[in-house]
Amino acid sequence: MNYVVGTPLYIMSAVTLLTILTGAFRLKGAMRRLPEWLGIAGLVATLVVATSLWGDSQYGFAGEIHISRMGLLLTWIIMISALAVIALSWGEPAGAGRRPEYIGLLLAAATGMMLTVTAGDLIVLFIGIELLSVALYILCAIEVVRERSLESGLKYLITGAIGTALLIYGFALLYGMTGTTSLEAIATKLAEAGPLTSQPLLIASMALVAVALGFKASAVPFHMWTPDVYEGAPTPVTAFMSTGTKTAAMGAFLIVFTGAAQGLVSDWRVLIGAIATASMVVGNIGALMQNSVKRMLAWSSIAQAGYLLIGVAVGTEYGARAVAYYLIAYVTMTLAAFAIVILREREVENGDQIESFTGYGRRRPWAGVVMTLAMLSLAGFPPLAGFIGKFMLFQAALDGDMLWIAIVGALASVVSVVYYLRVSIVMWSPAPAGEFDGGRRLRVPAPVATVAVVGGVGIVLLAVLAQPVIDLCQGAAQSLIP
Numbered sequence: 075m076n077y078v079v080g081t082p083l084y085i086m087s088a089v090t091l092l093t094i095l096t097g098a099f100r101l102k103g104a105m106r107r108l109p110e111w112l113g114i115a116g117l118v119a120t121l122v123v124a125t126s127l128w129g130d131s132q133y134g135f136a137g138e139i140h141i142s143r144m145g146l147l148l149t150w151i152i153m154i155s156a157l158a159v160i161a162l163s164w165g166e167p168a169g170a171g172r173r174p175e176y177i178g179l180l181l182a183a184a185t186g187m188m189l190t191v192t193a194g195d196l197i198v199l200f201i202g203i204e205l206l207s208v209a210l211y212i213l214c215a216i217e218v219v220r221e222r223s224l225e226s227g228l229k230y231l232i233t234g235a236i237g238t239a240l241l242i243y244g245f246a247l248l249y250g251m252t253g254t255t256s257l258e259a260i261a262t263k264l265a266e267a268g269p270l271t272s273q274p275l276l277i278a279s280m281a282l283v284a285v286a287l288g289f290k291a292s293a294v295p296f297h298m299w300t301p302d303v304y305e306g307a308p309t310p311v312t313a314f315m316s317t318g319t320k321t322a323a324m325g326a327f328l329i330v331f332t333g334a335a336q337g338l339v340s341d342w343r344v345l346i347g348a349i350a351t352a353s354m355v356v357g358n359i360g361a362l363m364q365n366s367v368k369r370m371l372a373w374s375s376i377a378q379a380g381y382l383l384i385g386v387a388v389g390t391e392y393g394a395r396a397v398a399y400y401l402i403a404y405v406t407m408t409l410a411a412f413a414i415v416i417l418r419e420r421e422v423e424n425g426d427q428i429e430s431f432t433g434y435g436r437r438r439p440w441a442g443v444v445m446t447l448a449m450l451s452l453a454g455f456p457p458l459a460g461f462i463g464k465f466m467l468f469q470a471a472l473d474g475d476m477l478w479i480a481i482v483g484a485l486a487s488v489v490s491v492v493y494y495l496r497v498s499i500v501m502w503s504p505a506p507a508g509e510f511d512g513g514r515r516l517r518v519p520a521p522v523a524t525v526a527v528v529g530g531v532g533i534v535l536l537a538v539l540a541q542p543v544i545d546l547c548q549g550a551a552q553s554l555i556p
Contacts, residue, residue: 080134139198203326355482387479408448418431
């Protein structure tokens, strides 16, 4: 039995427990930052070990853990997201006085995400999704003195419980039809199962799993919790949900549908395509009406889930490659945008409102440049990373004879230009007389500024060095298809 493949999980689990245990001690002076430094050390160590495992697929624990190149690529994205969120949480009021719990829960959520994308068994996949969900329920409500934070945690808990029930029912039916929980064995069984339309239980199981994962990915019509939860949660937590949770959810979609259910792709692709189409349309229309950048990014994340699901709906290696590349680009763009939002929130009250950014690009040009790059890339302006990712997704749809979904995606991207450009225009507009500063001019927290600048540079580099990244994603996609 191969236990080496579990090394990244060992490290993350140990660091999570150690970080939480530091709460039993009264840390003073520089030692108050011990939880953050432990978290950073654990995440870096996990990245190093995950990199050393890159190569042919490996199974461990009797097939329950599957270390594939796709799983490792998604693990890198999750770990980097977690590192960025710890940096964004430097000085975060929500973590003040409870750093061990705050950082520990972030690490626990990251562990659950990593377990999700490296699962080789339905039970392990379920445990991973639940671990990340429970940790995020608490993180959303961790700012107990603020009513919106408590409301956010409660709403996420209720909708998450519904998603959990649907997921376990779907997995139970899938086990009943195949007689196994191993994803590798399920792939073999489904390849021999025949048309999906002749098996009602299999149809029900696929539908339930798609709906449950749709809740986690914030896809329409399972998105109703997203705007309120994203707005009410502490902004670094919102950033983590937008990036890490999205990566884990898309990883689960790829593992189950593009991987295990590959033999039935012609049967389920219309269902996933319909969810993707609805998400792109509803997400972009909802974002048009927002005055809060956090709510706008929440609706945007719904639309982005739709774009990503195009690659899942296609069900091919090229579709998986496009999903992987766009996830890298999306995480980079989103972290850069949230870094600027966090910076503004710490300067003025209601700093997440679009109006509060009036003239901010003139006041802090570097922040204006980063936010503009993030917005333009999210909108899909060439030649930025967002454009390349969307082009790959639309091309995969065309190659997979899904012209209709590519057309909807292109039209939805045109609509998104309106609200993304609105933020950029406001950033560089002259501020009203006497309100140029818009509040206190605080010293920029170095960790937050670092995430913003690295994100902005990453958006450009992902375009300039697109081919090596695409080749990396190609190798990951090849490991996914049975």
